[in-house]
Amino acid sequence: MNLRIPGPTPLPPEVREALQTQMINHRGRVFGQIIGEVTEGLKHFFQTENDLLILTGSGTGVMEAAIVNTLSPGEKVLSVSIGNFGDRFASMAAKFGVDVTKLQIPAGHAAQADAVAQALDADPGITTVLVTHNETSTGTTNPLESIARVVKQRGKLLIVDGISSVGSIDLKTDEWGCDVVLSGSQKGWMVPPGLAFASVSPFAWERHAQAKLPRVYWDFSDAKRYLEHGETPWTPAVSIFFGLQVALRMMREEGREEIFARHGRVAQRCRDRAVEMGLKLFADPHHASNTVTAFYTPEGMDSRPLANMLEDEYDTVIALGQGAYTNTSLRIGHLGWVDEHDIDLTMDSLEKVLSRATAKG
Amino acid sequence: MNLRIPGPTPLPPEVREALQTQMINHRGRVFGQIIGEVTEGLKHFFQTENDLLILTGSGTGVMEAAIVNTLSPGEKVLSVSIGNFGDRFASMAAKFGVDVTKLQIPAGHAAQADAVAQALDADPGITTVLVTHNETSTGTTNPLESIARVVKQRGKLLIVDGISSVGSIDLKTDEWGCDVVLSGSQKGWMVPPGLAFASVSPFAWERHAQAKLPRVYWDFSDAKRYLEHGETPWTPAVSIFFGLQVALRMMREEGREEIFARHGRVAQRCRDRAVEMGLKLFADPHHASNTVTAFYTPEGMDSRPLANMLEDEYDTVIALGQGAYTNTSLRIGHLGWVDEHDIDLTMDSLEKVLSRATAKG
Numbered sequence: 092m093n094l095r096i097p098g099p100t101p102l103p104p105e106v107r108e109a110l111q112t113q114m115i116n117h118r119g120r121v122f123g124q125i126i127g128e129v130t131e132g133l134k135h136f137f138q139t140e141n142d143l144l145i146l147t148g149s150g151t152g153v154m155e156a157a158i159v160n161t162l163s164p165g166e167k168v169l170s171v172s173i174g175n176f177g178d179r180f181a182s183m184a185a186k187f188g189v190d191v192t193k194l195q196i197p198a199g200h201a202a203q204a205d206a207v208a209q210a211l212d213a214d215p216g217i218t219t220v221l222v223t224h225n226e227t228s229t230g231t232t233n234p235l236e237s238i239a240r241v242v243k244q245r246g247k248l249l250i251v252d253g254i255s256s257v258g259s260i261d262l263k264t265d266e267w268g269c270d271v272v273l274s275g276s277q278k279g280w281m282v283p284p285g286l287a288f289a290s291v292s293p294f295a296w297e298r299h300a301q302a303k304l305p306r307v308y309w310d311f312s313d314a315k316r317y318l319e320h321g322e323t324p325w326t327p328a329v330s331i332f333f334g335l336q337v338a339l340r341m342m343r344e345e346g347r348e349e350i351f352a353r354h355g356r357v358a359q360r361c362r363d364r365a366v367e368m369g370l371k372l373f374a375d376p377h378h379a380s381n382t383v384t385a386f387y388t389p390e391g392m393d394s395r396p397l398a399n400m401l402e403d404e405y406d407t408v409i410a411l412g413q414g415a416y417t418n419t420s421l422r423i424g425h426l427g428w429v430d431e432h433d434i435d436l437t438m439d440s441l442e443k444v445l446s447r448a449t450a451k452g
Numbered sequence: 453m454n455l456r457i458p459g460p461t462p463l464p465p466e467v468r469e470a471l472q473t474q475m476i477n478h479r480g481r482v483f484g485q486i487i488g489e490v491t492e493g494l495k496h497f498f499q500t501e502n503d504l505l506i507l508t509g510s511g512t513g514v515m516e517a518a519i520v521n522t523l524s525p526g527e528k529v530l531s532v533s534i535g536n537f538g539d540r541f542a543s544m545a546a547k548f549g550v551d552v553t554k555l556q557i558p559a560g561h562a563a564q565a566d567a568v569a570q571a572l573d574a575d576p577g578i579t580t581v582l583v584t585h586n587e588t589s590t591g592t593t594n595p596l597e598s599i600a601r602v603v604k605q606r607g608k609l610l611i612v613d614g615i616s617s618v619g620s621i622d623l624k625t626d627e628w629g630c631d632v633v634l635s636g637s638q639k640g641w642m643v644p645p646g647l648a649f650a651s652v653s654p655f656a657w658e659r660h661a662q663a664k665l666p667r668v669y670w671d672f673s674d675a676k677r678y679l680e681h682g683e684t685p686w687t688p689a690v691s692i693f694f695g696l697q698v699a700l701r702m703m704r705e706e707g708r709e710e711i712f713a714r715h716g717r718v719a720q721r722c723r724d725r726a727v728e729m730g731l732k733l734f735a736d737p738h739h740a741s742n743t744v745t746a747f748y749t750p751e752g753m754d755s756r757p758l759a760n761m762l763e764d765e766y767d768t769v770i771a772l773g774q775g776a777y778t779n780t781s782l783r784i785g786h787l788g789w790v791d792e793h794d795i796d797l798t799m800d801s802l803e804k805v806l807s808r809a810t811a812k813g
Contacts (some may be wrong), residue, residue, distance in 0.1 A: 092474065092476070092813040094474070094475055094476065094477065096477050098687065099475040099476070099477075099478060099687065100475065101474065101475055101689055102472075102474060102475055107472040107473075108472065110472045110691055111463075111468040111469065111471045111472040112464055112468075112469045113453065113455070113462065113463060113468065114460040114461065114462055114638070114644060115455065115456055115460070116455065116457050116460075116769050116771070117460060117645070118771075119763070119769065119773075146644070147508070147509055147646060148508055148509050148513070148669065148689070149508055149509055149669075149686040149687045150686070150687065151668070151669055151685075151686040151687075152509070152669045152686065154671045155668055183668045186666050186667075186668050187666045187668075188666060243520065252481070254507060260502045274609070274685070277475070277687055277690075283475060283689065283690050283691040284478070284508070284689055284690055285646045285686060285689035285691070285692065305547050305548045305549060306547075307512070307544045307547050307548075308509065308510075308513045308514050324512075325510040325511070325512040325513065326459065326460065326510045326511065326512075326636070326638055326645045327510070327645060328644065328645055328646035328689060328692070329460055329638075329644050330471055330643055330646070330691065330692070331646065331689070331691070340574070359688055371588075402480070408476075408477050408480065410477070410479075411479075451792045
């Protein structure tokens with residue numbers, strides 16, 4: 092199957108082999124070595140010297156973790172949303188009693204640093220900014236470096252949903268001053284879903300010490316304390332660790348900058364092919380994502396039958412749009428284990444499906 | 453390796469094979485079929501017609517889920533603890549602002565229904581009872597049927613940690629009136645950690661509708677709503693689903709009662725061998741667990757060097773004790789993929805280690 096959704100992403104054979112490793116004691120020495128190696132590998136791709144914690148859960152789980160570990164009920168937060176996952180971050184924080192001001196950017200556009208600065212200056216009581224680096228629902232990447240600059244100039248805590256970017260798109264955690272950065276195993280990491288990652292800066296730890304939201308399962312302090320002994324507080328998704336160990340070795344071998352460059356090339360190919368086929372891209376071209384491309388379906392065509400035809404007849408799986416654009420847009424994931432050939436295969440099939448659908452229409 | 457800890461448990465070859473299946477779309481038709489089949493399989497072993505929800509997380513995660521989905525801050529709860537995992541349930545509820553009364557039973561003993569009834573009658577404001585079915589830290593099983601009877605007679609909500617019992621030890625969810633029953637994939641289910649299960653009765657749903665604790669990731673309503681379309685609200689641990697599908701087919705083939713009987717035989721063999729070797733069992737013999745056996749180390753011997761010797765020289769991994777008994781007790785897991793031969797292998801090796809340690813001492 093040609094699986095081209097923005098996660099779960101396809102597994103290389105080496106990772107699949109590792110996944111079927113027999114279980115071990117998660118409180119034993121072998122697991123301690125694995126979590127040590129994997130944590131160092133993740134830090135390299137997160138470009139950070141901060142603590143890096145591995146939790147068992149999905150990307151949404153680690154978003155919840157970031158909120159409950161750093162915030163208190165009633166605390167004022169600016170949530171920058173450029174799509175569905177930004178909306179989720181904002182509504183989740185609100186559900187936990189955080190006082191959320193939302194900076195809503197129209198779908199397909201990125202947030203600009205000026206707008207973030209303005210929103211922060213309008214309410215000096217805001218302590219924290221939640222921002223999506225790469226918005227999977229629209230295929231748009233925020234200019235995080237410039238956004239981080241205005242957030243840090245104002246001394247706010249910066250929490251970044253980097254779930255579909257870290258390891259695939261350049262995100263300089265320490266250089267840009269991102270306090271908490273999140274990712275999930277099923278994205279650029281080439282392993283199945285089940286693990287989620289959070290880097291935590293010294294400033295985030297200070298906030299954590301004062302944060303009043305209740306937490307047990309997601310508690311960062313427990314995760315840090317156990318990591319010092321090569322363990323996790325609760326039983327972790329051991330097989331995903333086995334896969335991640337192998338995947339990170341492969342990523343190290345390819346090289347961080349090489350991986351970013353490959354994602355850039357592949358994404359460009361995807362966009363070029365889409366435009367050649369007369370499709371209208373969803374994202375502002377200046378901020379088009381290197382891990383997912385969203386485009387509108389041709390006038391009058393519904394996304395679902397197109398996706399089904401692609402799957403049934405060409406064994407190629409792409410994702411429907413999200414939210415208000417579920418029926419009128421489609422999304423192609425190109426992160427993790429992907430090269431130009433995969434994109435050509437996908438776009439060739441899509442082209443055939445579209446021409447047949449047009450002929451039928 | 454002979455892995456004899458109370459989870460993660462060893463994986464049969466069929467399950468390992470399934471774990472390396474290539475990723476699929478978690479919002480596609482194939483995943484919908486898998487979650488449908490697996491949910492029905494779990495309900496059979498939970499012995500319930502209630503809703504059965506599958507969450508991505510550990511056993512501790514689903515304990516947190518049970519609390520935040522059914523309780524409100526300040527609500528009065530009776531937490532029955534016979535060991536570390538009972539303590540965890542109580543302290544977790546307290547952390548979320550629940551008003552916890554603890555019925556603490558000395559380690560190695562089971563809770564009696566009379567004591568539970570008395571504790572409930574002492575404070576009619578209590579709405580809910582938290583109880584561990586099988587206490588992994590001490591190898592003790594509570595007489596859940598009789599406890600459930602006194603809880604239900606008083607109209608309280610009954611939340612059962614069945615993490616290391618369901619699927620291995622008889623737990624009649626519906627017949628006994630257990631409102632919420634929890635389990636985790638790495639226990640009797642013969643698959644890796646990463647998924648956790650909760651059955652939810654109509655009475656629990658009523659409580660859920662009024663429960664005020666904030667929740668997003670663990671929300672039962674979202675899980676139920678998505679399950680109706682063959683999905684989960686957040687990206688699930690897909691590979692563990694692949695393994696669970698195969699494991700549940702194997703369990704169905706063996707048969708529920710047969711599995712319970714096998715666990716009974718294997719546990720008896722483990723206890724008999726331990727007693728023959730002159731070891732003192734931890735649990736009250738009337739309530740000894742069929743999934744884990746805990747015993748004291750011989751006078752003056754520390755648990756850790758014994759466990760290390762067993763691992764290094766006999767490739768056999770057993771667990772240390774927990775909490776106050778970490779250094780003075782050891783635990784053998786016998787749940788999931790286990791038979792008498794595995795126990796003989798374990799106890800033969802343990803016997804050699806003990807005799808050498810005695811000779812040295």
